[in-house]
Amino acid sequence: MKKFINSPDTVVRDALFGFAAAHPDRLCVDVERGVITRAERPRAGKVALVSGGGSGHEPLHGGFVGPGMLDAACPGEVFTSPVPDQMLAAVATVSGGAGVLFVVKNYTGDVMNFEMAAELAAEDGIEIATVLVDDDVAVRDSTFTAGRRGTGATLFVEKIAGALAEQGADLAAVADVARLVNERSRSFAIALEAGTTPAAGRPGFDLADDEIEVGVGIHGEPGRSRETIRPARDLAARFVDSVLKDLPLSSADPTIVLLNGMGATPLLELYLLFGEIAALLEERGVVITRSLVGNYVTSLDMAGASLTICRADERLIELWDAPVHTPGLTWGG
């Protein structure tokens, strides 16, 4: 294993120091407590969004902290849930008195720890709502999950619910839109090569020279099948078919489409694959209203990509377009 690390034991801690050094003007990184928050103090009356999960998926979640998106993120160890103390520290720091929305990817450890934190926060009189993200259509029940896994739609949920919270909506409304976005979003991923966790020191799974994992999870969980590598236009059909089977779309539906790299796939290939996907969607009468191509919900140095589509509506597109200023996602005035 060759990585830019000091020791497998200190990867997340060391990376948080770097994250702090890179964004001193816009973020506060509490390395000891494992909490990333916006530099500015919480606005009274604003619903706060707190997310988190295992590290290794950067820029998710820490890179999505900032105006228009998250108020705080709690990074766990690599591929390991953060602990409830982190979420409690985050809540204490960012709560503006209007309640807190937890955005939780559907993995057993995350679900349990965010639930525990929600109970403890409630005892302190802080109102908490939770949205579980479970957009990955590849499999039901997986290595770390009961039900579907949460993957690329997390970005959609954090962006759109974050925008609504920024506008001053109350907790029920922010939680509702978050759940709506999750319900209307589906994802599917293909890996060309496994990623390597620093602790394991070798790839999470083995693929032959011509083999791919179809339906892979963001921790390298098994998908639907091992298959032979094929041209991008054939793989594009696999992505599109898998998502649309679970998310029927008409040409009247506005959509938000994310083609996400898993960490080690170059942008040149992602754009190429996106071109094939866009052509297929057009053939099938699906309109791409907004799109995003790049590395957003990664899996360390896994080579591969995931497609996420949200069946949006006018309001969701407006919230998507609202300004966002985070290290990982920025637009608008």
Add this chain to the structure above:
Amino acid sequence: MKKFINSPDTVVRDALFGFAAAHPDRLCVDVERGVITRAERPRAGKVALVSGGGSGHEPLHGGFVGPGMLDAACPGEVFTSPVPDQMLAAVATVSGGAGVLFVVKNYTGDVMNFEMAAELAAEDGIEIATVLVDDDVAVRDSTFTAGRRGTGATLFVEKIAGALAEQGADLAAVADVARLVNERSRSFAIALEAGTTPAAGRPGFDLADDEIEVGVGIHGEPGRSRETIRPARDLAARFVDSVLKDLPLSSADPTIVLLNGMGATPLLELYLLFGEIAALLEERGVVITRSLVGNYVTSLDMAGASLTICRADERLIELWDAPVHTPGLTWGG
């Protein structure tokens, strides 16, 4: 080789279709002529910035086309210079009558082809200035280069000269600031794994399981030495020493620091490495005024990173901070 491609022969063309599909609102991609321009028509009296080079370094250069940065980019085949016809088509499209600045990385093919395009454009009465970027301190004269190679500083040049052009400065002033930025910038790169061009189908060079290439070029050109992998803090010292030896800095100098991933290195590792570099710079009394961490000047799926530092001044920082709206770099109102 496992890549999201259809055929090694059509990679760049296919990727340009995807690039067009991803950014229909902000860019025009002329796939046939191999030119990427801004969606809006050129502003009369504005100096136009045109860059380009071999593909495989995305988001450079096409991802840096947009308000505040480039007016056009000419993508060559993978690791191959664009041809003069591309630059001439770009000039014809974006010239606003105030002259055109060519931003050229110092590789023999690029230098020759941009020079030829400049001569032909001059015959058509269009004033052209050229800035050669040659910031990589690793080696003098390399596989494709006489003199130093052009790498990460290209982003600084395109951003800062682009900002000045946006403000309405004339060609001489824009070219001057571009050259100043190049003169004041130095880079150094380390590869952990080679990248694979689609045409070759195998890694550009071979490294043992514990071996790294110190001083590597962005096409996998040999660096200074093959060495054994070491902890990130030791490698950080190697980056910092190499750059500062060639670019002495005092604590009075504002700096812009880019820690750039080569394509397959996850953000988690880049942030970790940046933390070590930031700590070392602080020890040596160097102030990081602005920083950028991520994949900007890549080398297909090479694993590795490069450090670029610009010894700035107040004016250069102001130009750096000016708004920019491109697929690869965005900030400001």
